[in-house]
């Protein structure tokens with residue numbers, strides 16, 4: 387029995403993880419849950435899963451939750467809050483495996499703490515790998531802690547890499563759906579509304595990642611994530627637009643063979659893979675090959691999606707530029723969703739923040755967070 391600590395339990399990945407626990411009660415149980423602000427759902431999860439400890443984003447929310455649980459006769463769940471709370475969930479002695487699925491750098495300290503505590507990680511929170519991947523990977527290697535990717539592309543690459551050695555890899559190919567605006571004329575990009583951008587053609591996900599998919603910054607973050615997870619330079623990570631989202635990613639080997647991973651577009655599959663690795667439990671997530679009429683692969687359009695170019699540039703520089711890329715995007719996406727800037731303002735803001743960021747390689751999580759704060763301030767000042 388693996389006892390899980392799920393960071394971001396109320397989100398899309400968190401809920402999919404709990405549905406896996408539901409399906410495999412003999413394999414998995416819940417030790418800790420960390421939510422943000424969704425009190426209703428955190429309460430329902432607490433009652434259903436009875437974790438030892440549950441964290442909310444703020445003290446007030448944690449107190450409200452504790453009161454509701456007492457009123458319901460539930461007295462055995464410790465409620466905690468904030469960064470200390472997520473860290474307590476991530477390092478709970480009784481947790482055997484940590485699912486890192488908080489969105490943004492809010493999940494960074496807990497993910498780092500889990501690695502320092504020697505907990506195997508199922509990593510969905512790509513932003514923490516982008517901002518502090520160098521530090522996280524170093525810590526994981528020193529402690530022999532596995533980091534198993536949940537992001538479907540990296541999960542696919544992880545699977546394809548099991549058949550070859552590092553030296554045999556020529557390129558990692560990340561597939562991208564191309565988002566909802568793959569075919570939209572460039573002169574209409576400035577008029578894109580949040581409602582249009584929030585409609586992803588193939589995946590149902592949280593708001594930030596959905597907008598990031600529409601700008602393709604999400605693929606940019608994934609390029610950096612792949613460099614860190616698989617120890618390859620940016621030039622070895624390529625992007626191909628594959629609108630069907632059926633091939634989740636590919637690995638090209640030096641002999642000319644290309645291995646691909648194909649499955650349903652359902653995040654429960656990569657989550658189960660990460661939780662069960664190196665086993666492969668039987669699941670109901672089948673895929674009908676006969677339903678495949680065709681597979682398209684296209685070159686990404688760097689003019690339409692400047693975020694891809696910006697991500698490659700940041701990946702080359704590493705350190706502060708990767709932190710700034712992520713931070714500026716988070717601020718810009720918020721501004722776009724609030725209708726304060728147009729869709730095209732997202733790459734523009736990121737480009738300006740990157741231009742204002744000096745080259746640096748933060749060595750500690752505190753330095754990463756300080757650089758992140760600076761980049762956010764720069765982005766906010768630009769938007770103001």
Ligand SMILES: NC(=O)c1ccc[n+]([C@@H]2O[C@H](COP(=O)([O-])OP(=O)(O)OC[C@H]3O[C@@H](n4cnc5c(N)ncnc54)[C@H](OP(=O)(O)O)[C@@H]3O)[C@@H](O)[C@H]2O)c1
Pocket residue numbers: 393394395396397398399400420421422423424425442443472487488489490492510511512513536537538589590591592593594595653
């Ligand atoms: N969804 C996907 O298919 C998918 C695929 C690949 C990778 N990912 C990555 O997985 C991560 C989660 O994505 P998602 O789609 O699940 O996002 P989501 O639905 O927006 O969920 C985000 C989760 O983070 C929690 N959270 C936010 N701020 C927090 C804070 N300050 N403290 C504690 N918890 C906080 C939220 O809590 P509340 O809701 O309670 O506020 C929620 O549980 C992201 O890094 C994303 O890039 C997602």
